[in-house]
Amino acid sequence: MRIGDIELKKPLALAPMENVSDPPFRRICKDYGADILYTEFANCEAVVRDVKRTLRKFEIDDAERPIGIQIYGNKPDSMERAAALAEEAKPDFIDLNAGCWVRKIAMRGDGAGLLRNLPRFEAVVKAVVRGTRLPVTAKTRLGWDEDTINILDVARMVEQCGVQMLAVHCRTRVQGYKGEADWSWLEKVKAVISIPLIGNGDVRSPEDVRRMFDTGCDGVMIGRAAIQNAWIFARAKHYLATGEHLPEPTLSERVELCLRHLRAAAEYKGERRAVLEHRKHYATYLKGEPNIAKLRAGLMQFETIEPIEERLRRFAVRSSAPTDTPAP
Numbered sequence: 001m002r003i004g005d006i007e008l009k010k011p012l013a014l015a016p017m018e019n020v021s022d023p024p025f026r027r028i029c030k031d032y033g034a035d036i037l038y039t040e041f042a043n044c045e046a047v048v049r050d051v052k053r054t055l056r057k058f059e060i061d062d063a064e065r066p067i068g069i070q071i072y073g074n075k076p077d078s079m080e081r082a083a084a085l086a087e088e089a090k091p092d093f094i095d096l097n098a099g100c101w102v103r104k105i106a107m108r109g110d111g112a113g114l115l116r117n118l119p120r121f122e123a124v125v126k127a128v129v130r131g132t133r134l135p136v137t138a139k140t141r142l143g144w145d146e147d148t149i150n151i152l153d154v155a156r157m158v159e160q161c162g163v164q165m166l167a168v169h170c171r172t173r174v175q176g177y178k179g180e181a182d183w184s185w186l187e188k189v190k191a192v193i194s195i196p197l198i199g200n201g202d203v204r205s206p207e208d209v210r211r212m213f214d215t216g217c218d219g220v221m222i223g224r225a226a227i228q229n230a231w232i233f234a235r236a237k238h239y240l241a242t243g244e245h246l247p248e249p250t251l252s253e254r255v256e257l258c259l260r261h262l263r264a265a266a267e268y269k270g271e272r273r274a275v276l277e278h279r280k281h282y283a284t285y286l287k288g289e290p291n292i293a294k295l296r297a298g299l300m301q302f303e304t305i306e307p308i309e310e311r312l313r314r315f316a317v318r319s320s321a322p323t324d325t326p327a328p
């Protein structure tokens with residue numbers, strides 16, 4: 001499949017995730033095999049008003065390519081301008097968010113709110129395409145609710161307006177994350193467009209990746225499962241190529257990745273902030289390990305990296321030690 005000049009074969013994309021897919025996390029997923037990256041979403045009004053915290057989301061590194069900057073909003077003028085400003089950061093494409101379900105965003109007509117107002121959606125797509133010479137892509141949901149699923153109209157519309165790749169999270173806005181993503185829509189969407197289609201929603205294992213490709217979509221996007229396990233990209237690629245599974249990462253490997261992530265985050269945003277924000281990641285990196293409540297409670301007390309490293313490594317060694325070794 002192609003996005004502009006970029007040729008990709010069965011790509012795996014890391015989903016855009018606010019407060020998660022920052023540069024340190026993106027880099028880890030890239031190293032583990034993610035082929036397409038996106039920034040966290042940036043509000044077009046904040047971009048236009050030059051809000052520093054939002055513009056920081058535009059920071060990208062050459063090692064991350066191909067990467068798209070994602071913007072959202074419902075005012076065509078602001079979206080056009082935000083696309084032009086995003087282009088200055090030299091991403092490979094600009095992505096339009098038409099899928100965010102969060103109440104305060106969707107209810108004011110941004111994100112998935114565009115699905116309730118197709119004329120406005122169309123005007124926004126055209127504005128973004130006008131605003132940049134880069135390829136424009138879009139990410140959306142099936143529709144607002146189950147009675148108004150309009151993804152086929154949306155898919156046709158975005159292609160006609162010049163969008164060059166479409167990612168579909170196979171749920172409605174009203175579903176949020178409830179229920180199961182309905183992948184049966186991917187085949188139907190594929191049938192009405194000729195631009196590449198990226199499937200998204202509930203991909204949690206290498207088998208899921210294969211099943212989603214079986215629907216006919218051109219790429220597979222992974223969000224939450226990558227937070228728990230960046231290895232999913234490499235493991236899925238190995239499975240697609242050989243039909244066999246790479247071993248699951250060991251506890252030591254997970255601990256080391258957790259620490260690498262923390263150190264990279266500290267370099268990016270400063271040690272104290274990185275340590276505080278990293279607290280949400282311990283549960284996911286250590287998922288499935290018995291008795292982590294006490295460990296986590298201990299880690300929450302620290303505000304610097306050193307004691308965290310020490311405590312986590314000690315936990316990994318102790319938990320990996322054989323328990324049935326006979327006494328000497």
Ligand SMILES: Cc1cc2nc3c(=O)[nH]c(=O)nc-3n(C[C@H](O)[C@H](O)[C@H](O)COP(=O)(O)O)c2cc1C
Nearest residue numbers: 015016017018040041097169201202203222223224
């Ligand atoms: C913490 C979090 C933040 C998210 N932020 C964004 C975002 O900024 N832009 C976006 O298009 N989708 C965002 N999403 C939605 C994901 O990109 C993805 O569509 C969704 O999680 C479904 O995929 P999954 O089942 O693989 O997680 C976010 C999801 C999560 C869990």
